Every structure is written in C-alpha cells, then in structure tokens.
Amino acid sequence: MHRSFEIIGKVMTVAAGIGYALLALGPSLSLFVSVISRKPFLILTLLSSTLVWLVSLIVLSGLWRPFLPLKANVWWPYTLLVLSSVCFQEALRFLFWKLYMRLEDVLDSFADRISRPRLFLTDKLQIALAGGLGHGVAHAVFFCLSLLTPAFAIIALAFVTIHTFSMVIAFEGYAKGNKVDQVIVPVIHLSAGMLTLVNFASEGCVIGVPLLYLVASLTLLHCGKMVWQRLIESRNQSGPTLR
C-alpha cells in the first residue's frame, strides 16, 4: 500500500516506525504540547505556516518536474536544486513576515477595542516560534515520515531545529531591521542544505550529519542569545508597552 516502502525494501515493524517518527518529531511534539496547544491562535499559526511550506514545496516540485528524474550519482544538479529551493523559501519567509505584520496590527487594534493589553513581546515570540515549528514539522513529515529510516529521522531532527528557531531569528531581525539577523537566516538555511549534499560521497554522511548538527546548535544558541537580550531589554524599558 505505501509505495515508498517498496523503495526501502524492508519490513517495518510498528515499534520501529514509531521510534523513528518520534526521533524526528519528539522535541517538536513536546514543544507543541507545552507551549502551542495552550493557545488556540498558535495552533492556527502552526497550521497556516505548515500550509505555506507545503505550497512552496509543491511550487518547487512543479518547477523542477520536467528535469526529474536526475541521473544517479551526479551531484551538481542537486546543488542547483538546493540553491533554488532555499532562495524561494527564504523569499516566501519574508512574505510570511509581511503578512504577519499586518495581522499584528489587526490584533493590536482588536485588543484596544476590547480594552485588553496589546500583544506582549512573549506573544510575538511565541507566534514566531509556532510559525517556525510549522515549517519544521512540515519538513519532517514530507522528507522523513514517508520513508522512515534512522538516517532520515536524524537529519530531519536537525532540520526541525533549524527551521523552528531560524523563524524566530528572522521575525525579530525583520522587525528590528537588524542586518545580522536578517542575513544569518538564509545563510544558515543554505549551508544546511549544502551540507546534505556532502552525503553524496560514500561515507559522506559521517561528516555531513555532525556538521549539520553543529549548524543546528549554532542556530539554537544564536536564537537563545537574541531572545534573552530582547527580554532583558524589554524588562529594562520604562514605558508601559512592550515592543
């Protein structure tokens, strides 16, 4: 029934399948349960960002369809593939941010109308986190869940982390106009994509995967540092509104 399993050609037990799926999606599941499921709006943000990622993937696959299937063991077309895909997705991320800014204005004026406080900084960070998690989950589901093997699961975990936290960095970068943040996100995305190309070489994944995790932890650290700075900054502010 699942045609993709024919490609792998091995028998999957249910326990193994669940294990691999949780390997890729475990942290995002715990993030979901602890942070996102408490606020309905965040669930909606997650669903819409997943949809955006899916649409971007469909557009990309539509564009590349005439050129597929690529010849085996030739790696340079894949470079073009990754490059074009990352550029397209980063452009889409910027558009997503624009849409989010408009929604933020609407939410703020709605809050004023019903005399509730405007969006806190933590709210905005949470929305960005939900957006990033949506992208990450979409990546994991499409690239990993159909072909459940340990390799895919491990790589997917790294990518989920990268997507989740680079969205937070990107949103804050665009909002503040911080050039460093704005540039670092596409760079991270591109380098992560390129690193997977290393897997082409035989035994390449021994080098590729740890480097990928290095990139993922760099993203995590940068995001944590940025969020921490932002929170300290807003706490030290004397004004009543948090921005």
Added chain:
Amino acid sequence: MDRNQQRPRSSILDSLGEELIGILTPVSICMFTVVLLVCLLNSDPSSSSSFSSIATAAYSETDSDSPWDKLLGAFLNSLVFVAAITVATFLLVLLFYLRCVTFLKLYMGFSALVVLANLGGEISILLIDRFRFPIDSLTFSILLFNFSVVGVFAVFMSRFSILITQGYLVVIGVLVAYFFTMLPEWTTWVLLVALALYDLAAVLLPVGPLRLLVEMAISRDEDIPALVYEARPVIRDDSRLVQRRVWREQRSNVNDDDVENNVVRAEEEEEQRSEEISVPLIDSSSSSSRPETFLEGIGLGASGAIKLGLGDFIFYSVLVGRAAMYDLMTVYACYLAIIAGLGVTLMLLSVYQKALPALPVSIMLGVVFYFLARLFLEVFVVQCSSNLVMF
C-alpha cells in the same frame, strides 16, 4: 504607569480562535481515525472485497478496464448517487414541511442504531480478526448492544452530556467514512467532486433542497432536523462578547450535504438553548471598524457555536482515507488542504452570515492537492531524500 500592574492581565492571544479549534479538533480526530483504520485494515491488498452499494449500482470497476471506461463508469455511479441523494433530500424537505417531526426523529434513531450496530460491529470484527484479540461472541454482542443503544440515546436525546454526544457523532462519521473508502478509486474521486458540486447547488440555488430546508427552519424558528456537530459554545466573562454569542448562534448554520445512505435526520439539541447567556443585551452600537470585522471575518472575533454537518465530516474523511491508500505524503497534503478549505469556508460564513456549503471549497482544494502531490511532489521528494539531500 507601573508595568507590574499589567502583567496579571491575560493577553488576547490566550483565547483567540477557540471556536475554530473547537471545530478543527473533531474534524482532525475523525480524519486521523479513518486514516488509522485504513492503514490497519487494508494492509493486504488480496483481501480487498468490492463494496457494493448504491454508489456502485451503475458500474463496478474492475482492474482490467481501460481508463476511459473507468472514468465513464465513475461518472455513471456518481450520477446515480447524486440523484438518489437529491430525491432523499427533497423527501426530507417534504416531511419537514408537513411537520412529521416524530417520524424523522424515529428514523434518525433507527439509522444511528443501524450504523453503530451494523457498521460498528463489522469494523470491530475486522479489528479483532486483525489483532487476534481474544473475545467471545457473547461478550462481544453485549458490548456492541450497549454501545449502540447509548449512541442512539446520545444523538436522540437532548439532555445528554455534550462530550459523549460529540464523541458518538465523530464515531458515526468515522464508521460511515471508512465504508465509503472501500469504493473503487475512480468512483470515489468523481463522486467527491460531484457531491461538492451538488452541495454548492443545493445550498445556494433558490430551488435547492437544503436552502428550502434552512429557510423553513428559520421562518418557523425551529432547528433543522439533521445530525449536526456543534462545537462547545465558548463562555466569556465580558458581557459584550457574551451577547454576541446569541447573534452568532443564529446565523452560524453551516449546512451541507446531510443526506446519506445511513445518516438520518435528528432534532437539534435543546441543550444549547438552555445554555444561552442570561444577559441578552442588544448592542446596537456594533460599529464595524475594519480590524474588528476582519477578525470576525476570519472567525476569531466573536464567540459562538459553530455547527458543522456530519456529512462534511464523512466526506472529508473519505478524501483523506482514499489519499491514505496511496501514501502518507498525500494524506498530509490533503489534510492541510481540507483544513485550509474549512478555514476559508468559516471566513466566508462570518462575512455572508447565511447558510453556506462546507463541502465545495475543501473538497476542491483536497482533490487539487492530492493530484499535485501525487504527480509532482512525490517524485521530487523521493528524488531528494533517497540521496539524503534535504533543505
């Protein structure tokens, strides 16, 4: 001025969009259960028996036919099915017009019993067979009987616990949807598209049966006799928001295809009426400032009970279940498409404020995404991931 005084006040993000989630959750649960059943029970293709029903009366598909034959046969099947549904809906409208409410209620109870006992029993037996679960026939029949009778009471009576009623409605949806996924493939897809078009016609055309039904129900101020899932109404502290609930309640009738082989009419619960707010303020100063109506337009502003017909649950799950028979990737794509379509429909509902068909947008998006995923996405993703190239 003091910042600390603002901290205890909750942000609007805490409760915005609760009603949407209240509808999305049961739809997702229904779809997930149907996908689970399809994965569990369809693992060996050799045992796929043909499911003969009214939907395959005109033509039963065999593997050896040419694509053109299959398409033609699927068209004939859908035509027969939609014609049967139209006739049944007009019959329902006639009965409602003649105020035969008791008959409709009894028929609804009888059909719920048939679905739960017959289809539920069949699926349970398949599951027991699959998992080699040790249970004897006496225990099984007692459990099934209890389960079905409680289900009939749950949809029949209005003073039942709302959680159990919602659970039983979802179970009925799952059971009927699973059996519809056993239709032949081409028939399923053409049938879904035909039903979406029928739904559009039946609700929006002036002679459409569902529109007549809704207008009659509104003019008599009665509830539409149908199996309808109602999301738990949200109770707020703000009195202004609370009064909006009445207003929204009366205009949120997302009606759609509710005629089925087995799904029947039922009286709407009185419970929601008794739970109404006790502060019926008529706020005439409902000025439509732009951001406010936009948020109401996307269904996030006002709090009210959104109602979705059980036919919607069933056909969404049929689409996703049929996608599950191909690959998990298509399942996810179709799920997102259906959710997006449902969101769009709810948005339109808040803007137009009358009964809207819930099937067309979601089914069209779902079908489009299924074929896009199957034709484009799968090749692309498999190409990339089989070489461990990801982005």
